[in-house]
Amino acid sequence: xxxxxxxxxxxxxxxxxxxxxxxxxxxxxxxxxxxxxxxxxxxxxxxxxxxxxxxxxxxxxxxxxxxxxxxxxxxxxxxxxxxxxxxxxxxxxxxxxxxxxxxxxxxxxxxxxxxxxxxxxxxxxxxxxxxxxxxxxxxxxxxxxxxxxxx
Amino acid sequence: xxxxxxxxxxxxxxxxxxxxxxxxxxxxxxxxxxxxxxxxxxxxxxxxxxxxxxxxxxxxxxxxxxxxxxxxxxxxxxxxxxxxxxxxxxxxxxxxxxxxxxxxxxxxxxxxxxxxxxxxxxxxxxxxxxxxxxxxxxxxxxxxxxxxxxxxxxxxxxxxxxxxxxxxxxxxxxxxxxxxxxxxxxxxxxxxxxxxxxxxxxxxxxxxxxxxxxxxxxxxxxxxxxxxxxxxxxxxxxxxxxxxxxxxxxxxxxxxxxxxxxxxxxxxxxxxxxxxxxxxxxxxxxxxxxxxxxxxxxxxxxxxxxxxxxxxxxxxxxxxxxxxxxxxxxxxxxxxxxxxxxxxxxxxxxxxxxxxxxxxxxxxxxxxxxxxxxxxx
Numbered sequence: 041x042x043x044x045x046x047x048x049x050x051x052x053x054x055x056x057x058x059x060x061x062x063x064x065x066x067x068x069x070x071x072x073x074x075x076x077x078x079x080x081x082x083x084x085x086x087x088x089x090x091x092x093x094x095x096x097x098x099x100x101x102x103x104x105x106x107x108x109x110x111x112x113x114x115x116x117x118x119x120x121x122x123x124x125x126x127x128x129x130x131x132x133x134x135x136x137x138x139x140x141x142x143x144x145x146x147x148x149x150x151x152x153x154x155x156x157x158x159x160x161x162x163x164x165x166x167x168x169x170x171x172x173x174x175x176x177x178x179x180x181x182x183x184x185x186x187x188x189x190x191x
Numbered sequence: 192x193x194x195x196x197x198x199x200x201x202x203x204x205x206x207x208x209x210x211x212x213x214x215x216x217x218x219x220x221x222x223x224x225x226x227x228x229x230x231x232x233x234x235x236x237x238x239x240x241x242x243x244x245x246x247x248x249x250x251x252x253x254x255x256x257x258x259x260x261x262x263x264x265x266x267x268x269x270x271x272x273x274x275x276x277x278x279x280x281x282x283x284x285x286x287x288x289x290x291x292x293x294x295x296x297x298x299x300x301x302x303x304x305x306x307x308x309x310x311x312x313x314x315x316x317x318x319x320x321x322x323x324x325x326x327x328x329x330x331x332x333x334x335x336x337x338x339x340x341x342x343x344x345x346x347x348x349x350x351x352x353x354x355x356x357x358x359x360x361x362x363x364x365x366x367x368x369x370x371x372x373x374x375x376x377x378x379x380x381x382x383x384x385x386x387x388x389x390x391x392x393x394x395x396x397x398x399x400x401x402x403x404x405x406x407x408x409x410x411x412x413x414x415x416x417x418x419x420x421x422x423x424x425x426x427x428x429x430x431x432x433x434x435x436x437x438x439x440x441x442x443x444x445x446x447x448x449x450x451x452x453x454x455x456x457x458x459x460x461x462x463x464x465x466x467x468x469x470x471x472x473x474x475x476x477x478x479x480x481x482x483x484x485x486x487x488x489x490x491x492x493x494x495x496x497x498x499x500x501x502x503x504x505x506x507x508x509x510x511x512x513x514x515x516x517x518x519x520x521x522x523x524x525x526x527x528x529x530x531x532x533x534x535x536x537x538x539x540x541x542x543x544x545x546x547x548x549x550x551x552x553x554x555x556x557x558x559x560x561x562x563x564x565x566x567x568x
Contacts, residue, residue, distance in 0.1 A: 047213040048231045104229060105257050138254045139228035139262035 045073055049099060052142050064146045066097065074099040078110070078146060082189065083154035087181035088116070091189025095125075095149070097142065107136035108145060117177070117184040119158040119167035127152070128162035204319045204330070205292035207312040215289040218301060225284055228263055229254060233304075234284045237276035242266045245276050293317035296330075381406065386413045 053073065056066050063081035068074075076097040082088025094113040100106050110132060112125030120128040131140060131148055161167030170177040205211075213232040227234050229250035236248040244263045246254070251273055254262045261268045275281075285305035291298040292307075296317040302310050311318055316332030352361045357376035371377055375395040381388040383406035390400050401407055 046230075047211075048229075051231045105253050135265070137258075137260070137262040137265060138250070141231075 046103075048104060049073065056143060061143050061147060064143070064150060066142060066146060074103075076142070080146065080150050080153070082185060083150060086154045087178045088118075088153045088185050088189070091185035093153075093189050097146075099142075104138040104140075107132050107140075108142060110145065110149065115184060115188040117166060117181040118153065119156050119161045119163055119170045120152060122163045126162065128160060204296060204317055205311065206318045207308050210292065210308055210311055212304065212307075215292065215304065215307065216294070217304075218288040218290065225280070233287065234276070234280065237280050237284065238273050239276040239280075240268055241272040242268070245280060291315055291317075383407045383410045386410050 050073075053068055060066075063083075064078070066076045066078045068076050076099075078095040078097050080093050080095065082091040082093065091114075093116060096111050096113055098109045100109060110127060112121055112127065114125075116125075122128075127149060129148060129152055131137075131145060156170065158167040158170040166177070169180075212235050213230060217233070221233060225233050227237075227247045227250050228244070229246055232247075234245060234247055237245050238248045238251050239245045240251070240261055242261050242264055244261055246262070251262075252270075255268065255270055255273075259267060259269055286303050288301050289304050289307055291300040291302070291310060293311075293315055298315055298317045300310055300315065316330060318331050319328040320331050320334065321327075322329050352363050353367055354361050355367065355370055355374055355376075357371070357374050357378070362370050373394075375393065377394050378391060379394050379397060381390040381397070381400060381404055383404055384390075386406050386409065388404055388406035390404065392400065
């Protein structure tokens, strides 16, 4: 497995460990260096502040030509993240570029937590509530952060 | 990082065909500006787009197959929009000095990156090549120009034949050791040499020898004896250890001198001493018994003594009583003698009676303890 790992993945992993992004941790599995355990701290001044959200990240065989596969493992109330933890983010799909990296993608996800976009929803019910009663939706997001991301 | 070390430290030999330019180690620190945005390694065959971004030729080709945009700025991009980068960029990356990828095997060569492929192809002694004599892989430095074989390799190459030193027939080297185990001409010793058979000869004569060898028949018996002796020695050893623990003084005497004379002398000395001690002990026992008897006698005397003392006190009290009564009587008699008429007879009558009553028990006590002179006082 390790011998078949492209040099780029090795370099990225080394840099993630040597110069970690503040508020983001990504550690590869010992038995599968393409699979990462990720945790992202909720951004300040967002309903997710104080929470630590766990994600899984997998680098497919043709990475970096195709984007990494990322999913939230911690439950989160967000218009662009559905019940299964799937994320609606352009750079994870059509707007992926091989010049992007694990660290830039994780930064994009952290930014998405700070700026929910209910006009491009993945979780329809959440997005609708967000548009109808943003205050209540943010309160729910805070509540979910307390119960699921602070233990 | 865990993933990188096995790649760098891998001890498999790298040849010109298995060379991975992205896995090379550079002598100088890597300049990020000369790295491909896609593979993050120093550019290899750099290509520049019409939007003036530079990539490795393989990387940009792969990216354009997936999406017709520039990976850096997402501008629309097609194959025709990509051409060779300025020669200056190519020279910058090609002239960087790298370590030979066979450094872990011992190669000390360093070359400009553009020359490293040639080094592996023609020079590097740590590239594996085919042995012309067999299917083995050997390192290039082990090849010789004249015979294309190294002596080292020749001595181990299993395909070469060599002759049996006993029967002088030829065998492939890999089979020679198994042949020697069965060669009729090989010199061997009798199976019973372990129990003393001095015979040695060719293997083909061994069968005849075994039929006449007395040692062979005795061998099982001797083996049994040997194993029994071993068991006994073992037991003896453990017993000796226990004796040593029980008699530490004996260990000292054994260590200093093993001669039986000295041992006997010491034993006799110890025995006489023991005898002395025993008689002393007996005497002491008798003395103790004597003392015990004396002590019990003393105890009896003492208790008698105590009883006597008690009685003396009681008698003393009685004597005092008597004395006061006597004094009273004397006074009474004096008064009667000196008095003219008759004083009150009633009072004297009672006192006389009391005196008579108090004398009586004293007499009884005197009878109970004969031979006590003090009572008379």
